[in-house]
Amino acid sequence: xxxxxxxxxxxxxxxxxxxxxxxxxxxxxxxxxxxxxxxxxxxxxxxxxxxxxxxxxxxxxxxxxxxxxxxxxxxxxxxxxxxxxxxxxxxxxxxxxxxxxxxxxxxxxxxxxxxxxxxxxxxxxxxxxxxxxxxxxxxxxxxxxxxxxxxxxxxxxxxxxxxxxxxxxxxxxxxxxxxxxxxxxxxxxxxxxxxxxxxxxxxxxxxxxxxxxxxxxxxxxxxxxxxxxxxxxxxxxxxxxxxxxxxxxxxxxxxxxxxxxxxxxxxxxxxxxxxxxxxxxxxxxxxxxxx
Amino acid sequence: xxxxxxxxxxxxxxxxxxxxxxxxxxxxxxxxxxxxxxxxxxxxxxxxxxxxxxxxxxxxxxxxxxxxxxxxxxxxxxxxxxxxxxxxxxxxxxxxxxxxxxxxxxxxxxxxxxxxxxxxxxxxxxxxxxxxxxxxxxxxxxxxxxxxxxxxxxxxxxxxxxxxxxxxxxxxxxxxxxxxxxxxxxxxxxxxxxxxxxxxxxxxxxxxxxxxxxxxxxxxxxxxxxxxxxxxxxxxxxxxxxxxxxxxxxxxxxxxxxxx
Numbered sequence: 355x356x357x358x359x360x361x362x363x364x365x366x367x368x369x370x371x372x373x374x375x376x377x378x379x380x381x382x383x384x385x386x387x388x389x390x391x392x393x394x395x396x397x398x399x400x401x402x403x404x405x406x407x408x409x410x411x412x413x414x415x416x417x418x419x420x421x422x423x424x425x426x427x428x429x430x431x432x433x434x435x436x437x438x439x440x441x442x443x444x445x446x447x448x449x450x451x452x453x454x455x456x457x458x459x460x461x462x463x464x465x466x467x468x469x470x471x472x473x474x475x476x477x478x479x480x481x482x483x484x485x486x487x488x489x490x491x492x493x494x495x496x497x498x499x500x501x502x503x504x505x506x507x508x509x510x511x512x513x514x515x516x517x518x519x520x521x522x523x524x525x526x527x528x529x530x531x532x533x534x535x536x537x538x539x540x541x542x543x544x545x546x547x548x549x550x551x552x553x554x555x556x557x558x559x560x561x562x563x564x565x566x567x568x569x570x571x572x573x574x575x576x577x578x579x580x581x582x583x584x585x586x587x588x589x590x591x592x593x594x595x596x597x598x599x600x601x602x603x604x605x606x607x608x609x610x611x612x613x614x615x616x617x618x619x620x621x622x623x624x625x626x627x628x629x630x631x632x633x634x635x636x637x638x639x640x641x642x643x644x645x
Numbered sequence: 646x647x648x649x650x651x652x653x654x655x656x657x658x659x660x661x662x663x664x665x666x667x668x669x670x671x672x673x674x675x676x677x678x679x680x681x682x683x684x685x686x687x688x689x690x691x692x693x694x695x696x697x698x699x700x701x702x703x704x705x706x707x708x709x710x711x712x713x714x715x716x717x718x719x720x721x722x723x724x725x726x727x728x729x730x731x732x733x734x735x736x737x738x739x740x741x742x743x744x745x746x747x748x749x750x751x752x753x754x755x756x757x758x759x760x761x762x763x764x765x766x767x768x769x770x771x772x773x774x775x776x777x778x779x780x781x782x783x784x785x786x787x788x789x790x791x792x793x794x795x796x797x798x799x800x801x802x803x804x805x806x807x808x809x810x811x812x813x814x815x816x817x818x819x820x821x822x823x824x825x826x827x828x829x830x831x832x833x834x835x836x837x838x839x840x841x842x843x844x845x846x847x848x849x850x851x852x853x854x855x856x857x858x859x860x861x862x863x864x865x866x867x868x869x870x871x872x873x874x875x876x877x878x879x880x881x882x883x884x885x886x887x888x889x890x891x892x893x894x895x896x897x898x899x900x901x902x903x904x905x
Contacts, residue, residue: 543701544731548745548796549721558748562735639734639776 459518471530690858
């Protein structure tokens with residue numbers, strides 16, 4: 355059949371609806387189509403817009419005099435407070451104190467939780483031994499253990515790290531266990547038919563198949579670590595972001611409280627971004643990055 | 646290369662409602678270098694049988710022989726290809742193909758040579774450095790076949806390897822597999838529910854009947870090789886297909902009648 359036959363077989367160009375083309379994608383139509391991709395620039399713009407809306411409402415409420423500064427200070431005052439805290443009050447030292455507690459508590463939780471979780475997910479006997487007790491402790495809130503931790507460790511660094519460890523270790527272990535338990539059985543079976551020993555299966559299939567999920571759960575676990583850190587610092591501490599927030603509350607320095615909270619938010623956002631980057635660099639083969 | 650045989654394999658799964666007999670004294674013998682297909686309605690135990698031959702499931706009773714020697718458990722002498730995509734996602738195509746040889750202590754340059762020649766043969770040379778997620782379904786299964794062949798196994802066991810592919814890709818994959826088989830003359834046991842596929846590929850078609858799974862009939866396929874996809878239109882092909890279909894649907898009808 356020649357090209358000419360194909361052309362004549364097609365509907366005439368005068369047809370009411372253009373053949374083979376969907377309705378013209380206007381911007382409004384794109385935005386209202388479920389799951390439709392939007393331009394990258396628009397996506398970034400909307401993200402910034404979300405912040406702008408919050409800032410705008412905040413500004414209207416405060417600069418418009420609708421709320422007492424004691425309850426909600428103006429954005430400018432908070433920005434000034436944040437600047438003063440870093441420049442004059444050595445707030446960086448408090449941020450570092452908090453950061454240091456997180457890193458140690460979190461690392462210890464991960465260092466034990468990852469191998470234990472993988473073992474629970476891989477070996478039924480380990481699962482039978484550890485899973486019930488970990489699952490039980492997981493539902494005991496870490497914050498409820500703070501008084502106990504203070505009796506055991508005092509109110510120094512160790513107590514904060516212990517609270518973070520306690521809050522992160524149990525759920526992280528179970529989530530890692532879930533990751534390794536969900537490695538498809540087919541991958542294990544195919545390795546056996548390729549001549550793998552049990553050790554090979556563990557070392558060369560279960561472990562590499564688990565890493566992306568483990569790193570993703572570490573990112574989520576770091577979020578919990580921040581929560582427990584601040585709780586621990588609010589209860590008893592002489593340094594740290596939580597301590598600064600509590601002190602500011604005592605002196606009714608609302609702007610410093612908000613400045614402290616914003617600092618935590620920014621740090622959380624930065625660590626999240628770092629983990630995402632880490633994930634993409636380590637696992638270029640992974641299909642997706644979870645939220 | 647070797648023959649493979651399942652002898653009087655019975656498989657019973659314990660279930661809540663009592664034991665479920667998946668296979669009842671099934672015997673399948675495949676000669677050295679032969680291409681055997683196993684077809685049957687779903688639930689006839691054909692995949693279970695293949696997994697038993699691979700050593701991944703221990704049968705309730707019965708034995709598996711490879712080259713006349715009994716085997717227990719899985720081993721590199723029986724390569725396997727599954728329907729689901731089982732490439733290791735963290736490894737590039739080349740690493741996937743080299744996985745078996747690397748487990749079995751083959752030196753790096755020898756592995757390289759094996760992978761190079763398989764990549765060439767599979768038409769995947771330019772994808773050696775791609776990750777599985779970058780490949781189409783048909784390409785993934787070609788890599789899976791190459792990975793199984795890299796171990797130089799005696800027998801290739803294939804569990805509906807083309808079941809997830811679209812019709813045209815599947816036809817291409819079938820043609821490709823016959824070419825590979827004609828080159829390597831490997832003993833193949835191929836499970837499928839696609840009767841056309843079974844006749845086109847196999848020297849012999851084992852027709853199984855369900856509940857409990859049994860070998861109902863062994864149908865030799867005497868269509869001359871090398872075969873082409875056009876052979877599917879021949880009267881001989883149609884006659885074989887008619888015969889196998891009637892064997893399978895006789896059971897289906899009998900079950901329906903029993904249920905009434």
